[in-house]
Amino acid sequence: MNRLAYLLRRIVLSIPVVWLGVTATFLIIRVGPLNPAAAIVGPVNSAQAQERLDQIEEQLGLNDPIHVQYVEYIVDLVTFNLGQSWVLYPGQDTVALLVQFGPRTIWLGFWAVLIPIFIGIPLGIYSGLNVNTKRDYAASITGIVWRAMPNFWLAVILLALLSRTETLFFGTGWESFLVETQLIGAPDLSNLWTIEGFTIATKQILPAAFVLGSASMGNELRLSRTAVLEIITEDYIDTARAVGVSRYRLIGKHVLRNAMIPLIPIITSEAYLLVGGSVLVEVVFGINGIGTLFFDAMTSGDLPLAGSLMFVFILLTVSINIAQDLLYTLIDPRIGYAEHR
Amino acid sequence: MTETNPTPHTAKQSGSSMVDRLPVTPTQGWVLVGVSLLLLEIGAIAQFLAGVLPVGTGAIQLAEQIPVLLSRETIPNRGTHVPGSGWQGTFLGLSPARAWGLRVGLTYLYGAVVLYWLWRGYLLYRSRYRTADWTPFDDVVRRFRHHRWGQFGLVVVLAFLILAMFAPVLAPTGLEQNAIDPYSHELEYYDETTEQVETITIGTANQDSTSQGTEERNIGLMSYDDYDRFHPFGTLPEGQDLFTQVALGARVSLFIGLVAISISAVIAITLALVSAYYGGVIDLATVLVSDATQSLPQLLVVILLSVVFAQTWIAGLYSGAALLALIFAFTGWPSLWRAIRGPALQVSERTWVDAADSYGLAPRTTMRRHILPYIIGYLLVYASMSLGGIIIAAAGLSFLGLGISPPTPEWGRLVNVGQPLLTTVSWHIAVMPGVLIVIVVTGFNALGDGVRDAIDSETDLGDEKEASAAASGAGG
Numbered sequence: 001m002n003r004l005a006y007l008l009r010r011i012v013l014s015i016p017v018v019w020l021g022v023t024a025t026f027l028i029i030r031v032g033p034l035n036p037a038a039a040i041v042g043p044v045n046s047a048q049a050q051e052r053l054d055q056i057e058e059q060l061g062l063n064d065p066i067h068v069q070y071v072e073y074i075v076d077l078v079t080f081n082l083g084q085s086w087v088l089y090p091g092q093d094t095v096a097l098l099v100q101f102g103p104r105t106i107w108l109g110f111w112a113v114l115i116p117i118f119i120g121i122p123l124g125i126y127s128g129l130n131v132n133t134k135r136d137y138a139a140s141i142t143g144i145v146w147r148a149m150p151n152f153w154l155a156v157i158l159l160a161l162l163s164r165t166e167t168l169f170f171g172t173g174w175e176s177f178l179v180e181t182q183l184i185g186a187p188d189l190s191n192l193w194t195i196e197g198f199t200i201a202t203k204q205i206l207p208a209a210f211v212l213g214s215a216s217m218g219n220e221l222r223l224s225r226t227a228v229l230e231i232i233t234e235d236y237i238d239t240a241r242a243v244g245v246s247r248y249r250l251i252g253k254h255v256l257r258n259a260m261i262p263l264i265p266i267i268t269s270e271a272y273l274l275v276g277g278s279v280l281v282e283v284v285f286g287i288n289g290i291g292t293l294f295f296d297a298m299t300s301g302d303l304p305l306a307g308s309l310m311f312v313f314i315l316l317t318v319s320i321n322i323a324q325d326l327l328y329t330l331i332d333p334r335i336g337y338a339e340h341r
Numbered sequence: 342m343t344e345t346n347p348t349p350h351t352a353k354q355s356g357s358s359m360v361d362r363l364p365v366t367p368t369q370g371w372v373l374v375g376v377s378l379l380l381l382e383i384g385a386i387a388q389f390l391a392g393v394l395p396v397g398t399g400a401i402q403l404a405e406q407i408p409v410l411l412s413r414e415t416i417p418n419r420g421t422h423v424p425g426s427g428w429q430g431t432f433l434g435l436s437p438a439r440a441w442g443l444r445v446g447l448t449y450l451y452g453a454v455v456l457y458w459l460w461r462g463y464l465l466y467r468s469r470y471r472t473a474d475w476t477p478f479d480d481v482v483r484r485f486r487h488h489r490w491g492q493f494g495l496v497v498v499l500a501f502l503i504l505a506m507f508a509p510v511l512a513p514t515g516l517e518q519n520a521i522d523p524y525s526h527e528l529e530y531y532d533e534t535t536e537q538v539e540t541i542t543i544g545t546a547n548q549d550s551t552s553q554g555t556e557e558r559n560i561g562l563m564s565y566d567d568y569d570r571f572h573p574f575g576t577l578p579e580g581q582d583l584f585t586q587v588a589l590g591a592r593v594s595l596f597i598g599l600v601a602i603s604i605s606a607v608i609a610i611t612l613a614l615v616s617a618y619y620g621g622v623i624d625l626a627t628v629l630v631s632d633a634t635q636s637l638p639q640l641l642v643v644i645l646l647s648v649v650f651a652q653t654w655i656a657g658l659y660s661g662a663a664l665l666a667l668i669f670a671f672t673g674w675p676s677l678w679r680a681i682r683g684p685a686l687q688v689s690e691r692t693w694v695d696a697a698d699s700y701g702l703a704p705r706t707t708m709r710r711h712i713l714p715y716i717i718g719y720l721l722v723y724a725s726m727s728l729g730g731i732i733i734a735a736a737g738l739s740f741l742g743l744g745i746s747p748p749t750p751e752w753g754r755l756v757n758v759g760q761p762l763l764t765t766v767s768w769h770i771a772v773m774p775g776v777l778i779v780i781v782v783t784g785f786n787a788l789g790d791g792v793r794d795a796i797d798s799e800t801d802l803g804d805e806k807e808a809s810a811a812a813s814g815a816g817g
Contacts, residue, residue, distance in 0.1 A: 014632075016629050016633075017629060017632040017633045017636055018633075018636065019633075020629060020630065020632075020633030021633045021634075021636045021637050024633065024634075024637065025637070025645075028645060028646060028649055029645075029649070032649040032650070033649065033650060033652060033653045034648070034649040034650075034651070034652065144783060144786065144787075145779060145783055147786070148729065148733075148778075148779050148780075148782035148783040148786060149775075149778075149779050150733040150736055150737060150753075150775065150778055150779075150782075151733075151737070152736070152737050152740045152741075152753070152756065153736075153740075153756055153771075153775035153778065153779075156756060156760050156763060156771055156775075157763070157771075157772070157775065159763075160763035160764045160768075160771075163764055164764055275638045275641075276638040276639055276640035276641055277640070279640060279641065279644070279741075280640070280737050280740070280741065283741060294641060294644070295644065295741065298644050298645060298648045299648070299742075299743075301648075303649075306645060310637065310641065310642075310645065313637070313638050313641060314636045314637060317635075317636045317637075317638060318636050321636075
């Protein structure tokens with residue numbers, strides 16, 4: 001019950017945050033120097049274009065006083081009436097676009113969170129257990145350099161490398177390794193429930209997810225190394241060792257389990273970075289997900305669509321934050337419900 | 342923490358016998374060295390000031406008369422190779438590669454000497470003029486002197502600073518003549534068919550030095566083109582020199598990073614001081630605003646703002662770098678503020694702050710004198726780490742075709758230009774700027790690590806988490 005009350009409290013507290021974020025978006029789009037209607041129409045050089053401009057201004061309600069626009073905007077968002085696309089997919093409903101593009105981004109994000117967990121954390125634990133050895137330094141330096149690599153550059157390099165691996169994958173190139181896939185392009189998610197469909201969709205997304213998760217991988221490596229180092233100096237580890245617990249049992253049961261505690265919430269906070277990073281990675285890998293949708297909307301002047309997408313992103317980040325705080329309380333009951341920033 | 346640092350005193354003692362024999366005091370010597378260092382580059386400073394200040398063309402011409410030690414004019418690397426009589430026009434008849442290398446070496450030497458001069462100045466101040474025998478800062482310096490990783494970061498960051506500051510000197514050629522307006526500039530070369538020195542416009546020469554991805558059409562790393570021009574990083578697909586663009590791109594990156602981080606730091610410090618000192622509603626309001634700012638994914642807001650403001654006058658400043666810097670500043674302050682909020686809250690509850698209050702000090706003075714010194718170190722740590730993130734994000738935007746517009750070079754755009762040629766022999770175009778980004782960002786992260794360990798050797802996991810997020814930037 002207490003936990004439920006905490007959840008409700010967090011949700012109530014996040015309302016002003018969402019409101020401020022949405023208001024900022026509104027100000028940028030409606031009060032900013034770029035007129036949304038003019039961006040949609042493009043250069044006005046004929047009477048026809050002028051007419052269309054007036055018409056769109058009317059439809060978007062740009063001629064109303066700003067406070068009326070604001071109230072309408074907020075009411076629309078609260079009722080999840082996200083409007084439509086004007087330039088990119090004229091007349092398409094934003095929600096329909098989200099349903100269409102969203103799954104690919106979610107699929108990308110899912111693997112981008114999963115890959116670092118299975119590479120970064122084991123490497124970090126390995127480093128922590130072999131602290132100050134050459135292997136530790138090698139792993140740590142890899143993590144540090146990994147973290148400093150720009151996603152877009154890593155994506156470009158990885159694409160180039162994968163396109164030149166004719167013999168590396170058991171005599172075949174990456175594209176025809178296991179199943180035939182294109183290097184660039186969106187995964188086909190329609191046959192996800194068959195083994196072949198799943199393999200194809202996974203293989204298609206792996207390079208992009210690897211790049212998107214690279215920053216997290218470096219972070220998780222570092223943090224799990226620190227966590228293991230902190231646990232391994234605790235008294236109860238010494239006690240267990242003195243009692244005669246075997247090395248594997250010691251590491252498995254006492255070190256790893258406790259080292260995991262601070263790590264789990266960090267994984268959710270990584271999810272936060274993925275939202276922004278997905279734009280670049282999707283553009284480079286040609287995955288038409290929400291990131292690409294936002295980027296294309298921005299570059300083609302589809303401001304109403306971009307604004308609605310921004311609202312979705314705000315909701316997403318705020319819910320990730322709430323989920324993360326909830327996880328904290330689940331994992332470590334010592335973290336109070338009351339005093340938590 | 343309380344042990345005093347004995348080095349200044351012992352240094353004074355051991356060095357005194359040598360210093361006594363010189364006719365100047367250490368301070369005079371230090372000033373003299375400073376003046377002579379300044380004199381070497383006075384022409385460059387005068388030219389810079391004449392270009393920035395409204396002083397008229399006469400002064401600019403006058404400034405250009407002053408010889409500058411470190412310039413393409415004093416140590417030219419452009420020349421023609423005439424068979425039989427060697428290199429003509431280069432410095433001391435060296436090959437262009439060596440002349441260029443010499444100039445780069447001298448520039449970095451000059452930078453290193455200036456930095457060492459500053460460091461001696463600090464030591465001199467510490468041993469002769471500072472009234473206090475010991476301050477906590479001495480301990481920070483002492484710990485940093487044992488932090489190899491942090492020193493590595495410092496060296497990388499300083500090398501990057503020198504690259505950005507002396508970009509026109511380090512570049513083998515000028516951006517204006519090489520890329521912006523190549524058909525108005527000419528060069529001389531030795532033509533093997535006519536066996537004479539011929540003149541050609543740089544634009545035409547560039548067409549023969551392109552890097553298009555085939556063996557015949559590629560000028561790779563450390564190589565010459567048909568016109569005896571040396572290209573340390575090779576050429577771009579259109580034949581311009583890559584190193585020139587990379588050096589000037591460092592300038593843009595540094596400008597964006599420094600301006601953005603300075604503005605964010607001022608906002609973050611002000612808010613941290615005010616919210617920690619007054620607490621209550623003000624603190625809550627700051628938390629709300631910062632949470633709201635962070636709830637907008639940074640890279641997306643930056644894209645949104647750079648598109649919305651693209652047509653305004655501010656986007657014209659420095660090819661959009663000023664706008665980008667402002668955008669990063671106003672979206673990046675919450676992470677800095679979060680990093681120093683904890684320390685600021687802790688300090689504001691200490692007894693000396695209460696004492697200062699009851700003594701009747703104005704709140705501003707209390708904040709500045711009694712809280713600020715304790716949070717400035719933390720700020721430096723996160724500022725250093727965020728700088729790497731900003732550089733990555735700015736490059737990412739330019740890679741997407743937003744952000745910095747041509748002709749100003751930017752590392753991200755160079756990667757974009759080179760991407761189609763990455764699997765060919767012209768791989769250098771996309772690889773070199775990327776490698777530099779990785780090195781520079783690693784350097785800023787290492788420096789941040791070093792400063793953090795020097796300020797406070799005990800760090801908890803929470804700190805690392807914040808720092809990790811900062812270093813990864815906006816996901817660029």
